[in-house]
Amino acid sequence: MTGRALLCGSVSNSVRTYIYGSNTTFRFAFESDLCPLKLLFADWDGEYQDLIMWEQLTDAARAALNDDNNFGNAEVPFSDAHYEKHLEKAWPF
Known part of the structure; x- marks a missing residue:
């Protein structure tokens, strides 16, 4: 896979190739207040999490x-109060 990742409103043009099978692996990174969250292509295999x-x-x-x-302005989409609303938004028909 060749990747470009959005980093704080700009696009990173670093080109790397990863071959770990058919799964694309991303990692979330928190580094500073200027760019609180980054989504990057991972350069290592992650672990599968059990479905619960x-x-x-x-x-x-x-x-x-x-x-x-507990979460400030964030909304937990699978909480009892919000689940049905998000499920309806996801319905494609």
Whole structure:
């Protein structure tokens, strides 16, 4: 894969080739207040995370994700209050 990544409103023209199979691997990096979040192509294989269902979360974890005070202005899209709205937006028909 050859990649270009958006970095703080500009496009990085660094060209690299990665061959790890058919999966594209990205990493999120937090570096400073000037550019709080970057999305980069990773140059190493990551690990697969186990899929977990909402019902498998502990009661404390579900309560924390449902509490709007825990995340400032961020909205947890899979919380009880927002899930249906996001599901309707994702429906293609």
